[in-house]
Amino acid sequence: MSRDGSIPAMDAVRRGLEIEADGEAVRLRIELTSNIAESPAQLWPHLTDPSELSRWYGPVGGDLREGGEYSAAGGAGGRILEVSAPHKLALTWEYGTNVDSLLLRLDPEDDGTTELSLVHTCEMPREIFAQYGPGASALGWEIALLGLAAYTGGWAATCQGEVPQPGPQWLTGPEGADFVRAWSIRWAAASVAAGTEEEAARRGELATATAYGAGPVGSAAR
Structure with a gap:
């Protein structure tokens, strides 16, 4: 990992x-991977302890043991399918009538850090995908991982400047808007690489950025 x-x-x-x-x-398989400067054993409670989750993600309640049910911020919830501490957590991610799958993997690196992988597999109505592209689901996880990194200090050695905590005021401010635009651009590029026509992907890029309050893509670097 670069430091x-x-x-x-x-x-x-x-x-x-x-x-x-x-x-x-x-059907989408969305994967986000990042190195966090904690070992899997150190990082695990931040992802599974409700009191820790509330400090960077939001309120999470229920039984977080294998076979248990949970509720999360924003009306999501589901069932815990598999727990293999401190390396794997598999669960359903349910909201409205959607029942998706979510997988978290924590793989140790030689330098004591963790490669954290989040895989969200979901089905999206064709018209929603045509309007927003993968950013409709992916940007929420971008925000979550930024929050985790800010809370743990897990990107401090690798990133330029201070890693911001993405609260509501930050997200609607200039820096948050730049992040949302940049993320929208990057997921549109991933969509093109996965086979989406570029014009359609760019429409989704703009719609996603606007939906998250960032407006038209402008200052973020492509």
Whole structure:
């Protein structure tokens, strides 16, 4: 892991995307991977202890043991499918009528850090995907990982400047808008790489940025 402070915080996450169209739905496999400067054992409680989660993610309640059910901020919830501490957590991610899958993997690195991988597999109505692209789901996880990194200090050695805590005021401010625009651009690029026509991906980029309050793409670097 680079420790020279050369990475912008908006690029501390590596992104992967697979797209499969199936009738009226589009199936997405959205993957975000980042190095966090804590060992898996240190990082695990931040992802599984409700009191820790509330400090960087939001309120989470319920039984977070394997087989238990949980509720999360924003009306999401689901079931805990598999727990293998401190390396793997698999669960359903349910909101409205959607039942998605969410997988967190914590792999140790030789330098004592953790490669954290978050995989969200979901189905999106074709018209929603056509309007927003993968950013409709992916940007929420970008915000969450930024919050985790700010809370743990996990990007301090790798990123330029201070890693911001993405609270509501920050997200609607100039810096937050720049992050949202940059993330929208990057997920549009991932969508093109996965087979989406560029014009359609750019429409989704703009719609996603606008939906998150950032407005038209302007100052963020492509």
